[in-house]
Every structure is written in C-alpha cells, then in structure tokens.
Amino acid sequence: MPLLDAVVERVTGFDAKRLVVVPLIVLLLAASVLAYSQLAFGTPVKLGMDFTGGTLVRITTAESKDELLAKFSEFPNVIIREAGDEKILQFGPMSNEEKEKLIQLVTSYPDYEIKDVSPLFGKEAQAQTVKALVIAFLLMAIVIFIVFRTPVPAAAIVFCAVSDIIIAAACLNLVRLELSLGTVAALLMLIGYSVDSNILLTTKLLRSSPVTGRSKKSGMLKVLERLKEAMRTGLTMTSTTLSAIFAMFVVAACMSLFSEYYAPIPLLRDISIVLIFGLFADLMNTWMFNAGVLRFYLGERAAARAPAERRKGAKTARVEKAAKPQRGGVRRGK
Amino acid sequence: MVSERGGLLRDVRVLVFLVFVLLSLFVIYVYPPPPVGAGTNGNLKFGLDLVGGSYLQLKLEGVLVKVEADKGEIIKHEILGLLRGRGENTSVEIVAENETAVVLETAAILTNEELEALNIGSISIERLSAPPENVTETGNITRITITADEGYVVTRYLEDALGADVEPAVYRGVEIYEIRKLVSKEELENVLDAVNASIGRDERGMEFFVEGVTPGTRDLAKEIMETKLNMLGLRDIPIRTVGTDIILIDLAGVDIATARKLIGKPGKFEIRIQTAGEAGEIKKGMRLEEIKNITVHVLYGDEGIASVGAIPQQRRSDDVERWGAPFTLTREGAAALQDACIKYGAVDDPERHELAMLLDDVVIYSAPLSSDLANELKTRPVYNLIAETGEGEDGRRAAKELIIHLKAGALPVPVEIIGSGEVPAPLGEKFRREAALAAALAFMLVALVVYVRYRNGRIVLPMLMTLICEVIIILGFAAATGWQLDLPSVAGIIAVIGTGVDQLVIITDEVLSGAAATPPTQKKKGKTPVKVYLRRVAEAFNIIFASAATTAVAMLALALMALGTLRGFAIITIVGILIGVLITRPAYARIIQEIA
Secondary structure: OHHHHHHHHHHHHOOHHHHHHHHHHHHHHHHHHHHHHHHHHOOOOOEOHHHHOEEEEEEEOOOOHHHHHHHOOOOOOOEEEEEOOEEEEEEOOOOHHHHHHHHHHHOOOOOEEEEEEOHHHHHHHHHHHHHHHHHHHHHHHHHHHHHHOOHHHHHHHHHHHHHHHHHHHHHHHHOOOOEOHHHHHHHHHHHHHHHHHHHHHHHHHHOOOOOOOOOHHHHHHHHHHHHHHHHHHHHHHHHHHHHHHHHHHHHHHHHHHHOOOOOOOHHHHHHHHHHHHHHHHHHHHHHHHHHHHHHHHHHHHHHHHHHHHHHHHHHHHHHHHHHHHHHHHHHHOO | OOOOOHHHHHOHHHHHHHHHHHHHHHHHHOOOOOOOOOHHHOOOEEOHHHHOEEEEEEEEOOEEEOEEOOHHHHHHHHHHHHHHHOOOOOOEEEEEEOOOEEEEEEOOOOOHHHHHHHOOOEEEEEEEEOOHHHOOOOOEEEEEEEEOOHHHHHHHHHHHHHOOOEEEEEEOOEEEEEEOOOOOHHHHHHHHHOOOOEEOEOOOOOEOEEEOOOHHHHHHHHHHHHHHHHHOOOOOOOEEEEOOOEEEEEEEOOOHHHHHHHOOOOOOEEEEEEOOOOOOOOOOOOEHHHHHHHEEEEEEHHHHEEEEOOOOEEEEEOOEEEEEEEEEEOHHHHHHHHHHHHHOOOOOOHHHOOEEEEEOOEEEEEEOOOHHHHHHHHHOOOOEEEEEEEEHHHHHHHHHHHHHHHOOOOOOOOEEEEEEEEEOHHHHHHHHHHHHHHHHHHHHHHHHHHHHHHOOHHHHHHHHHHHHHHHHHHHHHHHHHOOEEOHHHHHHHHHHHHHHHHHHHHHHHHHHHHHHHOOHHHHHOOOOHHHHHHHHHHHHHHHHHHHHHHHHHHHHHHHOOOOOOOHHHHHHHHHHHHHHHHHHHHHHHHHHHHHO
C-alpha cells in the first residue's frame, strides 16, 4: 500500500527530538483548554445532564421554537435545540409536582423521549466517574509496568494514555460537547485503545532477539526498521478501529438528518466522538511521541553497549544485509 | 480454506473455536426454543432502550449509625421531660444500672400510667420514706425501676426525637441503628448530645455514620415493589439493586407517568363487609365494582389500622400450622368493625358475611370471622386481629404478601426517584434498527480497510469470518446468560469489532513478515520457517495479551461503577476481549499460518 508506506517513511524520517516536541505542544494546548474551562466554569469539561441533574425531552412536532418556549415557560431553565421537526428541550432540576406536570404535557405528543436525572444521581455519578477513572488508570499502569518491567518505556506508554485522554477531553470542550456517561465510558475505553498500539510499538522495539548490540549506527538502523514494521501494523489497526467507530458515529449522529426513519442516539454519538478524537490523538502520541522517546532511549542504550560489541562488527554487517528484504515483505503476501 | 487443508480441522484450537460458534448458534436459535415470532432475534433479549418502556432509579433514604449511649441517661432525660411537661423542676437521679434494668429516684410523684406512656420498658414503682435530712414536701421519694435493654431504649428515644422509624441492626459485624429517614449528622448529634450520647466509632476510629439502609431493608423494599408490580399484572419485571441503597427498575411497555406513580404513593387499603349473597362468593382478584352491591364500607387503612406486624404469625391447631398476618386496629377502626359486624349480622352468621380487604379497589383477601372472634365482637371491640392465610409454606408466603398489602404497599423507608426516563416503543424500534445498521456498517468499513491493506482474499476472508464468529459467540453468551442487549451493549459490540480486528492484524503481520523475513542463511542453521512462525506468533500473543489486559482493567472500573447505567458496555467489552484472547485468536493464528 503506497500511501501507508509513504506515511511511514515520512514520519520515521524525522529526527527523534523533533518528533517528540509536537505532541508535547499539543498536550500543552489541550491542558490549557481544560485549565481555562476549570477557571471559567469550575470544571475542566462542561458537565452534562448526567452529572448536573435535569430533564431532557425529545419530541417531534411542527411547533416553532418560540411556540414551544411559551408552552414550556413555566418550567425552570428551558433550553430548546431543534433539528427539523425534532425538538430537544432541556430543563433544570425541578420539583416532583412540576415533573409530573411536565411528563403529562410531554406524553401528549405522539413521539417523545424522556430522560430525567436528579441532582443527587448526578453528584453520585460525578464521584464515581472520578473514582472509575483513577482506578482504571492505576490498574492500567500496573499492567504496563508488569509487562515491560523497564521504567522508561512503561512510563512513556502511561504518559501517552494520559495525553490521549487530556487531548480528547479538550476536544470535547472545543466542539462544545458536554460530559455524559457515554463520554466517560469512551474515555475509559480510550485507556484500553490507546495502550494497544503503544504496546505493539514498545514490544517490537524492545524485542530482545538479535537486535540489541552492534554498533550504535547499525543498531539504530535496525530500530528504525522495526519501527517501520510496527507502524505499518499499528496504522492499520487504528484505521480499522476508527472505521468501526466512524460507522457508529454516522448512524448515531447523521442518519436522522436525512430520514425520519432514523432517530439520533446520543449515547452512541457521544461514545464515538470521544473515541474518534482520542484515536487521532493516539496516532500522534504513539508514532511521534512514544516512537521518539523509544528511539532516543534505545540510542542511548546502544551507545552504552557499543564499545563492548564492536568486536562483532563483521557478523553484524551480514545480519544487517540479510534483514533488508524485510522492508517490503508485508506487501508481497501470497 | 479449510477444505484445502484437512489438517486444520484436527487442530484443537480450531476445533474449540468451531464448537463455540456452533454452541452459540445453538443457544440463540435452537435451545431453549426461542419464543414464537422471535425471527432472527432468536433467544436474544433486548434492553429497555431497544424495545421501549420506562425505567426508574430509586434511592432508599436512611442512615446507619453506631451510637454510644447510656440508657440510664436517656431514661432520666425522658422522665425529666415528663416532669417539665407538668411544670415541675424536680431532679431525677440514677442510683443503679445494669444490663437489664435502671433504677432511678426522684422526689416527684409519678404514676405507672405516666411512665408507661413514655414507652421505655416495663416499670415498677416504689415509694420510700426519705431519710430525715432529705425531707421534701411530700416527704417521700419515688424509686422507679425500669427493665429494658439498651437497644430498646435507644431505639425508642431516636424514634421520638427524630420522628422516624428506627431499627437496631447488625451491619458489617457492627451493632448499629438504622434510621429509616434521611437525617443530617448535625441533627443526629444534637439529639444525641441531649442525653450525653455520641456517634460511635468503627475499628479505624472513624465515626460510624453511613447514608443508606441495611441489605435486609433494601431486600424488603425490593420485595414490596415486586408485590406491587405483580398486583398490576406486571410480572417478571427485573428489579435490580445496586449497593445497599439504589434500586433500578425497568418497566418494559409501561409509560413513565404510570411508572412514577407506582413508587412512593401508597395505595388505598379498605375493609368491607359482605351484606348479601352466598358464602365464598367474594374472591381474591375481584374488583370493587363487582362486589359493591353485596358489601358495605367498614374502614380505610390509613385511619382504621394502627399497625401491622412485621412478620407472619404462626398458630398450631389440630397439628397443622396455620399462618396469618397480624394487625392492630385503631380505636375508631375497632369501633367501626364492631358496629358493622353487629349491624349486618356477621356476629351471628359469619360464613355469609365475610370481611373483604381491598387494595386500590381490588380484593386481596376475603374470609369469614372466626367463631370466637364473632362471639367476642358481640360484647366489645377487638383491636388485635390476625388475617389467616392458610397452611404450610404457601400460607406463610400469602401471609407475607398480605402484610405488604395491609401496609398498603408502603415502603419501609422513604424513596427518592433519582432518575427516570422513557423510550416509547416506536423509538426503541428505531434504535434497534439503527443499532443493527451501525454494527453492519462498522463491519463493512472494517472489511474495506482490511482489504485495502492486504488486497488478498485469502487473508481478508478468514479475518472477516473470524470477526463474524466472534460477534456470534458474544451474542451466544448474551443469549445463554439472559443478558439484555441495550444500547451500551451495542456500543460494546462495535468496540469489540474494532479491537478484535486490531489483534487479527497484529497476528497477520507477524506471521506474514515472519514468512517473508526468514532468510536462507537461517534455514541452513536449522531454523525452519515453522519455528520462526511460532516465535512470531508468540510475540503477537504477548502484545495481544498485554493490550487485552489493559482494556479489560479499564472496563472493569466502568463495570464496577455503582450506578450501572453503562455496565452493558463494560461487560460486553470484557467478554468480547476474553472470547477473543482465549478462543478466536488462537484459532485464527493457526488458520493464518496454514494460509501464509
């Protein structure tokens, strides 16, 4: 696949240090978006109804926004969004009596959906979300450290996962999407997804068999070779995942715009949006940041070993040559 | 592919894989026989958001607290309060106290009735001549001996002071009190301060004050709700509990207004007496309209019934155990019952004048007066009654149910609806269609990407077949466990399609590059291609195991979130990962080795 190879050659062609800088800058920008939100609104990501409490109503009606506003004016904090005949009405927390009244009014429409969350539930959900994120993270970090047992590569993977989540959360803010239970699930899923390609990369580069050793230069060439191989696999992986998630997004968010036969599914939409952002962030973090760090790390290690290995110079050259056909091997198939 | 290589079918990994696929199809479509009209859905069950209906998320309100108190102090406080109520300021001293009793002395004169009204234990009073130096107006000292254990005294005190039901209980091995109402810590501390008591500490030195209820109370609340739902003809409604204080109810096919009415509002309980017709004519389950002409109203539950026993009562007569639901009438209730029984002749002919009990205008119990009760009613009102329900285990169960009805379905603790919602059936249908579409589209896009990458049907086809089989096994798991597939589960399935193919890509690349990279020089050294494959595949599996483990732990955190809304996503993802790592990947690795 020429495109894939071109991308791989391009990215691996950069200097390791320069590769690492870009994701760091993006991370910094994302972190400042979250910090701004924290200062301006009190939370790093705008909390949706699942966390603040409130009532969400979706109805299909030909009534205009103003007509609806007048009709529902007695309920607190009405916000109305519309997409064609489909109207989404959001209300702030209200008393039980008001709620019964609202339900009566809403159920008089032929086509409706209601979701009601009490502030109490929201508070509980907030606490549990924080807890779940922390637990998931710790467990993930433990698994990674157990698998790799070397501090630098393991820390780089954990760092990538943190960065993916921060960038995805910042993107949520940028597209004005609120944090819902769906987005939380997606952020947790992101921990799993983002670690996938990093594990692939790290395993391949650290592979103990014939690589390590030799002169620094040839060692690094081998590392680059491995990196390219990993990158071909990794990019394929992420594209398949992205395409599955993209399908979810198209169906959950877009289909309803074209046909009344479909209705938007906010939960699936939220999950897919977060995963799409997160997976793009992950592409950058894995193949620029983590790859850069590993190249640097392996270069250092190779340099440290180099003097002792030089004696085997002749043999190294032969293996290096032999390894050449590997470059296009994947394309050939059978 | 398999036909070419008969050896594949003898491989245990491939066999296991095939067996699981067939087994899954079997549980989905063959056994247990799917419901009629299920079509392609077979035995799969769908969640509320895919079939339509409403859901309620309820929080049981209560407080569990450990109390360090001295029952003497509480009793003294109560007696002082009683005296202050009479306008007296006499002091009360505790003179002796042990496990079972407290002895107090006071110069005031107190009667048995006054003390019994405090309801703090059994009482005996002695009047003593005071020693000369302590002469009071009356010249006497009242010595009060109250027999009560601490649990009882503290319970009574908290009930009065907080205006809530209080039950002593054991929670996590600690003796505590369950306050069946939400009270703040400050409020409780004020109440305890008044009697020199305090909130007790657990073994770690933390104050034992937990918002929630005991598992027993939670189960009772769940049982009551189940009974209520059964009354409405809504059987098999799944009621789930999360933690000790959250109850989740999914009501398929019920609209939200009806669902919300089910909770909180206790029903209308009524006792009527039969005035005409034959014995046994009134049957359980009849509606008020059907019996209106042959019965008249006696009393309503909220004014006529003072209290209902907590557990069924047992009576032995003629060597059979008979069970019944005990309840106590109020003064008015007892008078109304006596009047009605005399007026309509039930005391003389009980058989043809049954007492019928109705909850929300439906007969839930009807039986004649027993002969001794009929006789007693001729002369005086009777307060304590037992509605007998029958013999053996059936009788006990019926009595338990009747107790719930007598309480008019009132829950043991206040309930707050913390979340509710409705997806009407047509919308659920739309969602179901879209969920299927999303999964199909995801699969097609994945297939496209994989094809563009490998451009080789011999690789792509097995890959996609494996993926399909993986989804089939997940669905088989769902059917076998009765898991309800909801929207989060569908998201989980799509996520599994995404990750599943990732791992297949890793294996494929390893095997292919292994095949291509085996240089002739290595072959000479005895490294056969098979060995290289194995090493490569082993490495692929290292990567897969590590990434599967991280995804699984992240999803575990989500599955354990108590509110459980997204548990479907987490569970399906974890199950999908396990199936992938244990069943489908090994088989695929074997198949692709054969092909490469």
